[in-house]
Amino acid sequence: MKVLFWGTPEFAVESLKALIQSNHQVVAVITQPDKPKGRGQKVQPPPVKEEALKHNIPVLQPEKIKNNQEFVETIKQLNPDISVVVAYGKILPEEIINIPKYKTINVHASLLPKYRGAAPIQRAIMDGEEETGVCIMEIVKELDAGDVYACTKVKILPEDDIITLHDKLAKEGAKLLIEVLDKIEKGQIEKVPQDHSKATYAKPIEKEEGKIDWNKPAKDIFNQVRALKVWPKAFANFRDFQVKILNVEVLKECKEGKPGEILKASDKEGIVVKTKDGCLLIRTIQFPNSKPISSQEAVRGYRIKEGEKFE
Structure with a gap:
């Protein structure tokens, strides 16, 4: 034909x-x-x-x-x-x-x-x-x-x-x-x-849909991150930056804390963040004007501490 x-x-x-x-x-x-x-x-x-x-x-x-x-x-x-x-x-x-x-x-x-x-x-x-x-x-x-x-x-x-x-x-x-x-x-x-x-x-994806709401369940945020990995990329506010969260993992075990709170910041294990019903391990993160890095590298490079918060 x-x-x-x-x-x-x-x-x-x-x-x-x-x-x-x-x-x-x-x-x-x-x-x-x-x-x-x-x-x-x-x-x-x-x-x-x-x-x-x-x-x-x-x-x-x-x-x-x-x-x-x-x-x-x-x-x-x-x-x-x-x-x-x-x-x-x-x-x-x-x-x-x-x-x-x-x-x-x-x-x-x-x-x-x-x-x-x-x-x-x-x-x-x-x-x-x-x-x-x-x-x-x-x-x-x-x-x-x-x-x-x-x-x-x-x-x-x-x-x-x-x-x-x-x-x-x-x-x-x-x-x-x-x-x-x-x-x-x-x-x-x-x-x-x-x-x-x-x-x-x-419907078409809008840029604002990339904003992470840490009051949502961990699974919902996990799905948001992987769906929007190309554009607009999932993002959150941290300190005075808007950071892009490019890869996360839902953890089975989780401590108590407030949504968005960093419960663990380790240069060996990475960054663990509290959500509505559980915890996410951030695997890859991107700060403004820099390349994507592992959350372990972010802990070392930006001296991230437990108790800090993603908004």
């Missing part, structure tokens, strides 16, 4: 690679415009564009896709059998969705109808889910509400965080995408409507 691929971030690269290696032909890649990134604000192409150019696939980067008739005509001329959307970053107008013969499908990183929306991987971790997955669905006007072709389940392990789970789901999604495309081409697959009454929404 002739495939028109829509995608932007790293998550979409796995699906594009799988398509390139498959029997299907990628006629073009549509991705977001290049944007300035990092401290130097150097303009950089999206990961999907970089991958496409390695294989000499035409790349389109429209500033806008709504009310852009010239762009619509370009898609019609490409004459794709199907469009595949993987984390493109914008909602496609109906006119564009319906151009290909088999319309437009999406690789979505949740077990639909749960976690429709922009941040399904982070929300699943934050909510303490033990299982998530990836679904291939048909795109319709309403957000992530289309009929589902297939889903694959993925366990969320205690050691998983946003980075490891993202990578697992990207790989599983790519594999499932090819299976679904092969079956669509052969007419061997049926779509199943979602149960809209069971739908939940994974």
Whole structure:
């Protein structure tokens, strides 16, 4: 089949690679415009564009896709059998969705109808889910509400965080995408409507969600830290600093204390902090304008003492 691929971030690269290696032909890649990134604000192409150019696939980067008739005509001329959307970053107008013969499908990183929306991987971790997955669905006007072709389940392990789970789901999604495309081409697959009454929404992550509330249970803070490890990173106030807490462990045993209080500060064992119902061992911490360090290094370098408090 002739495939028109829509995608932007790293998550979409796995699906594009799988398509390139498959029997299907990628006629073009549509991705977001290049944007300035990092401290130097150097303009950089999206990961999907970089991958496409390695294989000499035409790349389109429209500033806008709504009310852009010239762009619509370009898609019609490409004459794709199907469009595949993987984390493109914008909602496609109906006119564009319906151009290909088999319309437009999406690789979505949740077990639909749960976690429709922009941040399904982070929300699943934050909510303490033990299982998530990836679904291939048909795109319709309403957000992530289309009929589902297939889903694959993925366990969320205690050691998983946003980075490891993202990578697992990207790989599983790519594999499932090819299976679904092969079956669509052969007419061997049926779509199943979602149960809209069971739908939940994974709204975009906001920066303020990184702020740790030490009055919460230890498990909730543990989930927050691992879900937000890439952005905005979990953070707390300590002395006159805002520090980032990058890695924690829930302890089975815990002394009495007030939420946020440092119960142990050891250059051998690290920093132990009281929460609502238990204790967390901070494994990795980052102070302003410095690299992430172990909490043992933090105890030595910043002379952290028992009885001090994270706010």
